[in-house]
Amino acid sequence: MTKGYPSVPDDRDLIKERLRLPRSGRSEPSKNVSFRVTSWLHRIGNSRSPDRSETVLSLYGKKVDEDPHAYLIFHATDSDAVPPPDYDGPNKRLFIHYTDQQLGSVYRILDMMDRVAIVIVYREYKTGHRWAELQHSPNS
16 A cells, blocks of 8 residues: 555455465556545436436545546446446546445445545556455544
8 A cells, every 4th residue: 555544454465365366476466556535526427328327426635636536436237247447547537336236335434534544446457457445444
């Protein structure tokens, strides 16, 4: 995790175990983006096509114009149809996709912002595997 931000204990080993990655140096991420969330905005989109109606949460760091920011996009679908996360490097934008069923859990985490540090983590591996998560840990 980036210097200065809280870290979940043993998160690298947990990630390797969950993704079934080898524990050698070959599994180190080729791209690693993380930032502490300081504010967020809830947006609801709608269109004529029911499969394009989506809820989006925008998460920002301290300096909205300079720090990376994330878009959490919630889809009314099952988990097999949700696209993997994606990072737009030039614009410092991270897109993380979830199912609508996960919206309540994300709200519970964001509601703790005054008591815990909330961090977005994105990792991309040379194998093409992309992974992102919303983490929280006690403020220090």
